[in-house]
Amino acid sequence: MVPMKSPRPQPLPPLREDVDLFRSTDQPDGAPTWVLYDSLRQAFFSIGWLELQILSRWGLGTAEAVTEAVRKETGAEPDPGHFRRLIGFLQGNELLRVQGDAGRAALAEHAARSKTALWKWLLKNYLYLRVPLVRPDRFLDKTLPVARFFMSRGVGLSILLAGLFGIFLTLRQWDDFSDSFIQLTTPVGLGLFFTFLLFSKMLHELGHAYPAKHYGLRIPTMGVALLVLWPVLYTDTTEAWKLRFRRQRLAIVVGGMTVELALALLATLLWSLLPDGPLRGAVFMLAAVTWIGSLAINLNPFMRFDGYYLLSDLWNVPNLEARAFAMGRWRLRAFLFGFDDPPPEAMPDKQRRRLVVYAYLTWLYRFFLFLGIALLVYYFFFKLLGIFLFIVEIVWFILRPIKNEVSVWIKRRKEVALDRRLFRTSLLILIPLGILFLPIPFSLHLPAVLKSADFSRVFPPLAGRVEEILVERGDRVRAGDPLFQLFSPDLAQQITEAEQAIELLTRQEKRMTGNDRLRGQQEVLGSKLIEARVRYQGLVRQRDRQRIRSPLSGTVMELMPGIRPGRWVNETQVLALVADANVLKVDAYLTEEKLRYAASRMAGRFISDIPESPSRPVRLVAVNPARVAVLEDPYLASTHGGPITARLSERQEIIPEDALYRLHWRVEPAESPIPAPIRYIEVGEVHVYSGASLRIVDLLNHVFAVLIRESGF
Template sequence: MQRPTFHESWYRISALRPRLRAVVQVFRQRFRGKTWHVLRDPANNQFFRLDDAGFRFVGLLDGKRTVGEAWEATAAQLGDRAPTQGEAVQVLGQLYQSNLIAAELPADAEGMFDRFKRRRHKQVGGYLMNIMFAKIPLFDPEHLLERWKPAFMWIFGPVGVALWLALIAAGLLSLGGRAEELLGQAGNILDPSNWILLYAAFGLAKVLHEFGHAFAVKAFGRSEQVEAEVHVLGVMLLVLVPVPYVDATGSWAFRSKWRRAFVGAAGMYVELALAAVAAIVWSQTSPGVVHALAYNVIFIAGVSTILFNANPLIRFDGYYILSDLTETPNLYQRSNDYLKYLVRRFAYRVREPHNPAQSPAERPWLAAYGVCSLVYRVLLFGGILLFVIGKMFFVGALMAAVSIVAWLFVPLGKWVRYLLTSPELARTRGLAQGVSLAAVALVALGVGVVPAPDRQRAAGLVEPDRFEAVFSRSDGFIDAVLPTLSPADQGVLVAAGNRELLARRDRLEARLGLLAAQQRKAEREDVASAQVVRRQHEATAGQLARVRSEIQMLSLSARVGEAGQPAWWVGPDVDRFKGAFVPRGEALGVVASLEDLVIRVAADQHLGPRLRGEEWIGRAVEVKTAGRPDLTYAGRVERVGPAGTEQLPSAALGFAAGGPIATDARRTDGTTAAEAVFEVRVRVLPTASDQPPLRAGQRVMVRFRFADRPLMTQAVLALQQLFQGRVGA
């Protein structure tokens, strides 16, 4: 950090003779091995903390020495550790505003301290306006980093990099062959029941991330022969979620851009190592708290750090890495300034505006980055706001209101002020105002008047229109299964056996033969005994008939439907099912007509009510399949559910099976939606001869086309639905 020794306003306060007020109490405390002095005013319970160097300077102010004399004495005693003139001005200003020093201030000095107060208020206002990423400094970690530096510096050397590569390879190998399980667990990552483990993983990953930056600054400072220091560690409210941050600007003094870039990547470097360790733990543990925590660490430290921290379009690590490697300092501000320059130069016709591009090669680069960054930030922050509104409506609404003020009304106010008062528009003010009004009118016309396509999509599952489920009618072991998608009239669908039934049949047949012989003998010798034997014979014959019936039911044949309507057997995988035991009533497959298909669509809370209110029965829709966006199929709406239900048409539409609909994590069936859905039945129309037909079991997206309406009207409708859904209106 640069600490200029001198200050341009020093002459205004150097002759003052201030002193601490008599009522101020001083407490000496030790924080992490360093001495601090806490000043307290009992009258208003104001506190102020000074380090040892700052207190030495303030302690010399006894009302007799001047500020200049006290500063020179402190510098003579402490050398480079003494406060600079700028720091002395800052300390005096803070003490003055806290009413801890008494001094007769001239007008110019009092104005300077008042400007300091206004600057502090501006910083606080900046924290409030930047509610998405507000930063709150907490303490100076320099002493802690110096103490632990020898233990961690090797991580950023050749040995550390080699071990890091080996650890990453081990983590990837541990996940080999388990991609489906890994992705399947992602559906519940944002479920409220997982929030505690998710935030625990988030906190662990981000603490190590920030200390990775800090120790990298210390490690490379020695190579650069620079006294690199890290003096700020605090908390950033990332969408109201507290996460740690450090000020690693000490790396800006490094001469090597590669070392500066490594400092920017150090947080991700540490997080990916943590993700590799978590992957190994996850692969070696069974379901439980440790297993779930390891998965959350993989998600936070492995996935989110790449998607967000490595993204150069927002001012996280990837942005600073890109700035260093491209040797384009302050890239974000310069790209925005270049876009403003283009407007001032070509739209407002300002004479010789300042061009932030230092060379012709930078011009397209700055323009492209400025546009891409602006678009991405709007989409990102909009998505974050919608997510927060979906989880915590009123908190999200408050954030949205503050964001609209900060990102829309404040820049708009500055723009209007620029158009009305800027001296550089003195020659072309009328032109600039006319162009601006025309641009606003054009945007308003495009958003509020010009109709735009209004389309919404929903996921659905293709099913046969007529089908009959085949159930096991008796307990038994499967001996043979007809291959799936075979014509159902070719013979037995499922053949099963039951040795116990066969043995029972044999015993009953033998007993029946014995009773028949006994009955013939009794009829010759004793009529009364013959009647008893006859009743036993009849009972045994009935038992045998029932056993034979159960044996016959072990083999299931098709009951083909209407004449002329071909039926197909759709059953499980033969190799997996053969030899398995199935109890009575077990579903084994279906016999269905695959030429006549329907789609069962699950419409969410936004789409479902619109379909009910606009009489969609009989209207056409478009159908798309995954992996073939070039193919479009036609359908016709047959029925819209009269009310919402939490039961999905199929588990294939839920998160657990890779579908787009959130499911209730408390239920294991995978068919219970987190929010009520409206079931819509769509008839599949005949396809063109050159298109592959839809197949039963396919997951598709159905697009509903509404009447064109302006974007503003669509946005208002979406907000109304969102509000009604959250407040239950």
């Protein structure tokens, strides 16, 4: 009998010589981890203890030899499945040396599969595209000693104490500091803001680079990243994964924010010490830029800014986003449909809950972020490109991930059990649909103004001095009642001169009587006397008008601020406002898509913004059929702090941004007496509760109205 030969050992494919192995940060449970570093692609791959034992003996050539060596030296015994998975991982990430025609063919095939179409590359990268500009390694090596001085504990403590002192001084001048923010709205202020923003961001990136150089890492590139075509600086610190200790990586991550905070502290101190002037304004801009940049932008953990990497290192979860999203999808599927899948990876329950919550918060944040970006690109580009980019944002970044997840649910629909969980999921889906399709009573809250139907502003007939104030605010007056007594020295002088001229002309006329030689001049003198008397009568009428009377019966609603006897006033100043508080009307504004709710003789209540003012019953009288072109009630415009979005035209007219219609309401008599309005014009809302409507109809009407409004090119 011929003995059977043992199968020939299969050789292991060789690793690439440029692949390095580093000890990495231990897991939270104390388990050691290592990192494979691909220097060509600047990529890092985390591996466990058993994979380390296999790879460290990979040079033995065969799986059998490696298994025997691992078993003898460590007591572990990897099975063939370990080798198959590890070889698949190495091949998939191109960490094996290419050998022979078959290897080159496989590499070409892998490259062809990984090649991305141009349109997909544009879709993926227009949101975030890196453009390397410089290779700063040599410069950083030369200037590292200087940077180490500023990174020393003594300098840091000095800046902190100086900054705290500056904050203390600034808090004592907080009104001046907060009022300086108005400078950011001016063209010069915006120019300084962006200049200092660039300066602070350059220092921010150096704040990442120098700690990395301090720990012996290489900085291959620094450059500009285009975030939705908006330029931001970046520093490539990928080699930070070579560092074993987490505190070292944290020092690199927080380095940029530390530099900006130090800059903010010093700028705050300088602002509190400098006198008013351009230099103080410039320092304020620097402080504002660095405080806003450090606290509002860099600490955001939901995008890949410094806050993301800081959170990743604090939780000791490399590749936080992908691992959290996988955990979030697993938990969502289990909650909705009861899929009994194992967790994507083993970890403590506390860590798993953290990742699930982080995933859900990130999805929610990015949903609104991408929606905002979609609106931003729509309005900032010309209409055709804006529409295209808007659709790209909505479809690619919002609908596509939702569609991918729903596709998984549909493929696994046979695994869904008919139990309480499915009933709960069905309710979660049907309740929003029920809200859309069930008739629900609706209410309208319309921005409105309450005003007197008859009112008048009282102006001086001519410039003069207030001699007497005959009324007070809130007094009831009748038409013709005196309100003020003015005195004009110029007018009094003109009346005196007119009286003297009449007296002189009268004497001259008497002397000419009976003188035949002067008889021809008597007619001229008589004409002058008539003219002087007419002028005098006109001046007297002006003097009588200086006793200012009420133009109508009503209530004195307002008096000019600071009016008192002895104060000078002119023809453009309003001395008082008199209104008939017994006859009131309300003007409200309704958007075009809700115009169909305006029924004839519809009733509601006017609710004033003044808490002390009572609500008043109102009834619709008429709807102005013409769209509001110019808003005649500035109190409601956003340009004056009101609720209606509007803008100022070149002629300083208030133009509403939305299609609005004016509704005229009559104030109905109440069952019990209601006091007069506190002001002659009160801003508020008309609340109308009427009928029922399908929310889906409202939604479609709104969508169609927007499409019609934006359809013009």
